[in-house]
Amino acid sequence: MNPTQTESASLRDLPPGGWSRFSTLLKRALTRRCPQCGAKGIFKNYLELRETCPRCAYRFDREEGYFLGGYGLGVIFSGLIPLILLIFAFVYTDWDWITLELIFIPMAILLPLLLFPYTRTLWMTIDLVLDPNEHTEKRVRHHNIK
Numbered sequence: 001m002n003p004t005q006t007e008s009a010s011l012r013d014l015p016p017g018g019w020s021r022f023s024t025l026l027k028r029a030l031t032r033r034c035p036q037c038g039a040k041g042i043f044k045n046y047l048e049l050r051e052t053c054p055r056c057a058y059r060f061d062r063e064e065g066y067f068l069g070g071y072g073l074g075v076i077f078s079g080l081i082p083l084i085l086l087i088f089a090f091v092y093t094d095w096d097w098i099t100l101e102l103i104f105i106p107m108a109i110l111l112p113l114l115l116f117p118y119t120r121t122l123w124m125t126i127d128l129v130l131d132p133n134e135h136t137e138k139r140v141r142h143h144n145i146k
Contacts, residue, residue: 011056012036014128022129029121034058035128047116060124070123077119078112 014036015021028035034042039055052059061067082104089100 012058013038017132022125025125025128029125030118032117032121035121035124043117047113049117049120062127066127067120067123069126070120073122074112074115074119077115078108081111082107 015024025035028038032043033040034053034056036058037053037056039053041054042050044050049060051061086104089095
């Protein structure tokens with residue numbers, strides 16, 4: 001690490017473990033902030049995530065294929081939310097098919113786009129809870145050396 005990377009790394013204030021780590025990560029994920037330091041501006045636009053945090057220089061894409069789990073979360077949420085709401089509409093309303101189609105077809109198209117940045121930040125949350133940063137950064141640095 002060079003001196004600027006060390007200074008940037010010192011800005012990271014993620015709790016070391018337990019419930020406080022999980023709740024901090026979840027809050028940061030739902031507000032689309034850096035999981036390590038909580039800084040805003042980690043997205044270039046609504047859908048495009050920057051390579052590193054502009055404040056603490058944390059590298060988001062920790063290894064090749066890292067966000068495949070985030071895509072999986074997107075598929076699950078984008079499928080389950082309309083399905084559960086559609087079942088609810090069938091059981092508790094008397095809406096006709098046209099009304100249901102006018103509601104659920106746009107929902108099925110737009111929901112993946114709306115959820116995309118959140119599934120990426122939620123994936124980082126899951127990863128940082130299950131595999132703390134220190135282990136993966138060592139693995140990535142070792143891989144880059146070879």
